[in-house]
Amino acid sequence: MDLKPHRIRYWLTPPADDPEREAKILDICAVYREAPARAHRGERTMSTDEMTGVQALERAAPGLPLAPGTPGMPGKVERREFEYVRHGTRCFTINFDVASGQILAPSCGATRTEADFLAHLQRTVASDPGATRWHFVTDNLNTHCSASLVRYVAEVSGVTADLGKKEHHGILQSMKSRAAFLRDPSHRIVFHYTPKHSSWLNQVEIWLGIRVRKLLRRGSFRSVDELEAKVLAFIAYFNRTMAHPFKWTYQGKPLHV
Numbered sequence: 001m002d003l004k005p006h007r008i009r010y011w012l013t014p015p016a017d018d019p020e021r022e023a024k025i026l027d028i029c030a031v032y033r034e035a036p037a038r039a040h041r042g043e044r045t046m047s048t049d050e051m052t053g054v055q056a057l058e059r060a061a062p063g064l065p066l067a068p069g070t071p072g073m074p075g076k077v078e079r080r081e082f083e084y085v086r087h088g089t090r091c092f093t094i095n096f097d098v099a100s101g102q103i104l105a106p107s108c109g110a111t112r113t114e115a116d117f118l119a120h121l122q123r124t125v126a127s128d129p130g131a132t133r134w135h136f137v138t139d140n141l142n143t144h145c146s147a148s149l150v151r152y153v154a155e156v157s158g159v160t161a162d163l164g165k166k167e168h169h170g171i172l173q174s175m176k177s178r179a180a181f182l183r184d185p186s187h188r189i190v191f192h193y194t195p196k197h198s199s200w201l202n203q204v205e206i207w208l209g210i211r212v213r214k215l216l217r218r219g220s221f222r223s224v225d226e227l228e229a230k231v232l233a234f235i236a237y238f239n240r241t242m243a244h245p246f247k248w249t250y251q252g253k254p255l256h257v
Contacts, residue, residue: 026252039099042132047203056087056227096204101244114146157187
């Protein structure tokens with residue numbers, strides 16, 4: 001009777017009207033499986049996502065540390081001030097290198113726009129000019145299949161064909177047509193999109209949880225600049241001491257409820 005009725009876990013039912021769902025899952029699992037071999041060939045595999053609205057919260061008073069117990073007296077858990085001061089928010093865009101387990105070329109800013117993601121991608125690609133191909137696992141956010149992103153991928157991939165016009169015709173016409181172009185495996189930059197309501201397929205989500213538990217949840221930040229500095233310092237520390245590839249065990253088999 002190992003039941004724990006006081007605990008729950010949220011579940012988001014995947015949509016039943018996505019005919020490409022299983023194919024997308026199998027593709028992403030294959031990307032993870034092939035990442036080490038691709039790394040030996042000079043290809044990079046990134047699991048990428050944004051964490052938006054990260055608050056710079058300063059506790060109104062210092063916390064009290066934990067204390068060991070004494071005979072007849074229990075120990076004390078760490079205590080944290082309930083009240084806090086808000087100092088603004090930041091958006092972090094993170095690349096988790098699937099083959100090495102390290103965080104590559106993180107970005108931080110006040111917004112999450114089409115231009116922000118394009119600049120992040122350009123910085124990422126520029127960090128390793130010798131890479132022969134880049135694979136990015138992302139969700140279906142509109143900034144991940146924007147017109148400017150299509151133009152950039154076409155440029156670095158040597159595509160000279162007419163891309164059309166946004167909302168009118170050609171590759172740029174719609175999100176669907178742009179995403180299809182960005183998934184083309186012959187390009188130097190290839191996108192692999194998770195199915196709707198399946199963010200758990202993106203390995204960077206695991207790392208974002210690590211950052212929340214080890215830094216943000218217990219942190220006190222006096223400004224957004226301090227928040228940014230501590231997050232970047234944590235990333236450097238993580239890369240030096242904790243980084244390792246995640247052991248991905250899901251093989252794309254259908255889930256049954």
